Amino acid sequence: xxxxxxxxxxxxxxxxxxxxxxxxxxxxxxxxxxxxxxxxxxxxxxxxxxxxxxxxxxxxxxxxxxxxxxxxxxxxxxxxxxxxxxxxxxxxxxxxxxxxxxxxxxxxxxxxxxxxxxxxxxxxxxxxxxxxxxxxxxxxxxxxxxxxxxxxxxxxxxxxxxxxxxxxx
Numbered sequence: 001x002x003x004x005x006x007x008x009x010x011x012x013x014x015x016x017x018x019x020x021x022x023x024x025x026x027x028x029x030x031x032x033x034x035x036x037x038x039x040x041x042x043x044x045x046x047x048x049x050x051x052x053x054x055x056x057x058x059x060x061x062x063x064x065x066x067x068x069x070x071x072x073x074x075x076x077x078x079x080x081x082x083x084x085x086x087x088x089x090x091x092x093x094x095x096x097x098x099x100x101x102x103x104x105x106x107x108x109x110x111x112x113x114x115x116x117x118x119x120x121x122x123x124x125x126x127x128x129x130x131x132x133x134x135x136x137x138x139x140x141x142x143x144x145x146x147x148x149x150x151x152x153x154x155x156x157x158x159x160x161x162x163x164x165x166x167x168x169x
Contacts, residue, residue, distance in 0.1 A: 013094065016124050019120050021068075026058075028056070028061055029054075029061065031115075032050065032053045032116075056167070063166040064159075071093075088147050092150050094131050096148075105121050
């Protein structure tokens with residue numbers, strides 16, 4: 001990554017993550033408890049998901065978010081030292097984060113309701129767009145697809161692990 005890309009893309013990434021996860025942490029538990037039954041009635045297939053999310057208290061959520069934040073900080077430091085495949089690894093995480101934000105926006109549209117993380121997802125759209133555009137210019141379409149899928153798979157697997165840590169501690 002160029003010095004300019006590091007300055008305006010890589011460096012703000014941990015801050016964007018903190019802002020987004022702070023919104024989720026502040027409202028997630030109370031929101032899911034107050035909306036769970038409404039959405040379970042409307043979407044019965046998602047009942048196990050709503051049941052699981054309602055069991056995840058704020059402390060567990062914050063612990064899970066901290067585990068993810070540590071990974072993000074390590075990746076950002078790796079970009080600073082220009083390690084092997086640092087741009088690709090960072091891009092995979094950035095694509096996964098941007099996908100995660102898009103999921104919040106789609107959830108809000110489908111549920112026709114505020115969902116935890118929606119406000120920061122909307123506010124961070126310009127940052128995600130700029131980052132995705134930079135990644136698009138730096139990689140071929142195949143590389144973008146492969147690293148994007150790898151990032152999303154990593155995010156999903158790590159989310160399971162992070163929630164396990166959060167509930168265990």
